Amino acid sequence: MRTLKYAILGLLNKEPMTGYDIGKEFSRDLGEFWTAKHSQIYPELKKLLNEGLIVYEIQISGEILEKKLYSITEEGKEDFLQWLKKAEPIEPTPKDVFRLRMYFSNHLDVTTRLDLLEHQLLQHQDRLEHLRKNKERYETIPPLDSDNFGDYLVLDGAILRETGIIQWLENFISYCKK
Amino acid sequence: MRTLKYAILGLLNKEPMTGYDIGKEFSRDLGEFWTAKHSQIYPELKKLLNEGLIVYEIQISGEILEKKLYSITEEGKEDFLQWLKKAEPIEPTPKDVFRLRMYFSNHLDVTTRLDLLEHQLLQHQDRLEHLRKNKERYETIPPLDSDNFGDYLVLDGAILRETGIIQWLENFISYCKK
């Protein structure tokens, strides 16, 4: 499906960036729903370059360090917008190792189960708190056509996801305690 | 992480099965959080066999059709239970193509956006309804140590997940309509 391709085109569609910058975007809010390591990003950039969807210019930083500042071409923009507006069937449900484990949890004694659950709960509560803190930056919903809107959406989605997981964990914990 | 390995061991720990049966389990409720195709299952079974974690006996079905009925060994059980009780950090957040697309949605006009959102909403509502119907089979919560308990948990988790997604989509739709 070449999703990484479109993730990169989408980012370059906002503004020119280096491969390193793209990697950093994936560790911000966008990373709640898509990420890639630099070892995947650099080869993909090379591919997009060959396909004529992006170009780069060398920037000198400091004395000698060359960095490649990539920007999207007209062809790249078209390709990206085609992808963006296409209606697709929903994805198969994403894999989740912890829930797979809990599917088999009838083979664990109740104390072990509770330990595992509390451990998960704490981590998800941390993540939720962190997301809520990020969302506080927005006193109001950003305009529909601003770059910030996507960020806001992703945060909202991640908060609802974490809330659901926490609710599930709490239900489960209360079953175990009865 | 060899997760498929443990998914298979977990299923065989309930009862002996063929590779085909394992594939079918992944298209039931467990499939909400883990799946694998037969092209991945058969090679993995071969590997587990070599590792001594499972064994099989040939069953004749009809006149000549040989099927391999796999069961877990003592060594397999131990390995599985070790995996099951180990506390792990939470997984990095799962990828989601649709949310990635919506991250870039400020480049779409409002009608296209609403089309895409309604399209997703319908599909998630269908999935939710289907899950709720499955859950109706349980009038009460199954006992903590029964095989059904895992099934119930998974359903509960999937329902909460879908509810969160639907809520997010509805929020998003209402922003767009304002």
Place this chain on the structure above:
DNA sequence: CGCGACATGTAAGCAGTTACATGATTAT
């Protein structure tokens, strides 16, 4: 007899992670 489900495998390729490898810049 034909069709859908049962049943088992392999091959090619894409996507993603971990590890290997190198070097410059900036702030302390």
Place this chain on the structure above:
DNA sequence: ATAATCATGTAACTGCTTACATGTCGCG
């Protein structure tokens, strides 16, 4: 000076999907 961050790449491997390939069983 030295550590953290900036910056770019490749290689080996795991996991997973799609397609290729084959044959049986049970039902209508």
